[in-house]
Amino acid sequence: MHDGEDNGPAFQTPEQLRARAIELETRVPPATAGPRTDDERMFLEKAAALRADADRLEEEQQAIFAANERELRLMAADARTAQREGIPFDHYGTPAWLPEKVPDAALDFPPAANALDYLVSVIDHLTPDEIGDPPGPRDHKYALLHLDAAVETALKARLELHDWQQVCKEPGSVTRQDFEAGRFKSCDAKEAGKRLRKFNVPYPDGFSAAITRLGELRNRLQHFGANGARSDVEAAIVPVLDLLVVFLDDVLLPALGEPDRATAHRHMLHIRAGLNRIDSYTAARLKRLAPELAGVKDRTVECPRCHQDTLIVGITAGCRFCRSGWPPEELAVEYHDIIHSGIGAGPRGTCTGCGRSDTVMPHVTRIADLRNDNQFHDSVTFCFACAASVPDE
Numbered sequence: 001m002h003d004g005e006d007n008g009p010a011f012q013t014p015e016q017l018r019a020r021a022i023e024l025e026t027r028v029p030p031a032t033a034g035p036r037t038d039d040e041r042m043f044l045e046k047a048a049a050l051r052a053d054a055d056r057l058e059e060e061q062q063a064i065f066a067a068n069e070r071e072l073r074l075m076a077a078d079a080r081t082a083q084r085e086g087i088p089f090d091h092y093g094t095p096a097w098l099p100e101k102v103p104d105a106a107l108d109f110p111p112a113a114n115a116l117d118y119l120v121s122v123i124d125h126l127t128p129d130e131i132g133d134p135p136g137p138r139d140h141k142y143a144l145l146h147l148d149a150a151v152e153t154a155l156k157a158r159l160e161l162h163d164w165q166q167v168c169k170e171p172g173s174v175t176r177q178d179f180e181a182g183r184f185k186s187c188d189a190k191e192a193g194k195r196l197r198k199f200n201v202p203y204p205d206g207f208s209a210a211i212t213r214l215g216e217l218r219n220r221l222q223h224f225g226a227n228g229a230r231s232d233v234e235a236a237i238v239p240v241l242d243l244l245v246v247f248l249d250d251v252l253l254p255a256l257g258e259p260d261r262a263t264a265h266r267h268m269l270h271i272r273a274g275l276n277r278i279d280s281y282t283a284a285r286l287k288r289l290a291p292e293l294a295g296v297k298d299r300t301v302e303c304p305r306c307h308q309d310t311l312i313v314g315i316t317a318g319c320r321f322c323r324s325g326w327p328p329e330e331l332a333v334e335y336h337d338i339i340h341s342g343i344g345a346g347p348r349g350t351c352t353g354c355g356r357s358d359t360v361m362p363h364v365t366r367i368a369d370l371r372n373d374n375q376f377h378d379s380v381t382f383c384f385a386c387a388a389s390v391p392d393e
């Protein structure tokens with residue numbers, strides 16, 4: 001899948017913005033040269049605005065970079081879990097593990113397992129079915145309801161680990177016996193979030209707002225039926241999904257004891273594999289990756305596993321989207337097998353950059369080689385070890 005440049009204004013890096021600012025400033029003579037003209041004042045204002053833009057952009061990029069680094073770490077952890085448990089990898093490069101069917105009699109899930117069970121259902125409703133048909137209105141309805149339940153259960157599961165009384169609407173008013181028997185009124189998701197923050201339990205930014213939007217849509221859906229557009233439903237679901245996964249990975253799962261944590265990590269394998277097959281989730285993640293990829297188009301190629309244009313070639317090549325990683329010589333071969341369908345010779349030639357001979361592939365289209373209309377692209381002879389474009393012999 002090759003998405004070309006969009007038609008909006010070209011993305012500018014902070015360095016480019018600052019260079020523009022300096023260029024404008026040099027057009028203005030020093031203050032000692034006399035009073036400023038209107039034009040000069042305008043240049044200085046524009047330069048200040050460009051610098052502010054550059055600072056903001058840099059901050060955004062750092063936040064995105066941190067989020068992506070985190071994803072790469074999680075992917076590595078997932079791969080280790082899969083390896084330890086002998087779980088095979090699917091063709092998306094993610095461990096293919098399916099949650100066991102829970103026997104009907106086993107309704108006494110611990111709260112965290114219950115939250116994950118709801119989330120697995122959300123994922124299963126939002127991904128294409130066995131014959132590849134996309135989710136329909138009924139799937140969206142259940143995805144929304146189960147996501148709502150997953151969030152509430154996950155927040156309360158963490159709250160319970162802190163102090164079970166806090167799960168009750170009025171803490172201190174319920175006996176442990178009644179609590180275990182379920183004879184109590186519990187607090188809602190919004191209140192649970194508030195209490196977690198009060199006890200300084202880490203809580204993702206923007207989670208509350210996203211949960212509120214989801215709750216509004218759920219109310220509308222339950223009272224007036226699912227007449228909302230699919231895009232409305234997905235727009236409410238995706239941010240909550242994104243942040244719930246962060247909450248699970250960073251807050252709830254690390255607080256669990258064994259064997260609950262091991263079970264939870266296996267559920268997360270299935271959840272993460274599913275997330276990559278949800279279109280709107282994919283679109284949101286690609287948007288988040290865009291600024292980071294903008295600066296490295298000459299070393300980014302299509303990923304042979306997830307087919308997104310997000311594979312950055314470097315000392316260790318890694319796909320920012322599906323988080324697959326390769327040693328360069330293996331990547332050259334897999335790229336040839338999948339992207340070139342194995343047609344023509346495999347890796348050949350010698351890299352003028354790093355001198356390696358097993359990592360050089362002819363006819364590689366880097367993202368920098370794509371043209372606006374998506375119809376035409378150039379290609380280079382490319383080194384998968386050092387990302388040099390190698391002159392043809």
Ligand SMILES: [Zn+2]
Nearest residue numbers: 303306319322
């Ligand atoms: Zn990939």
Ligand SMILES: [Zn+2]
Nearest residue numbers: 351354383386
């Ligand atoms: Zn090289």
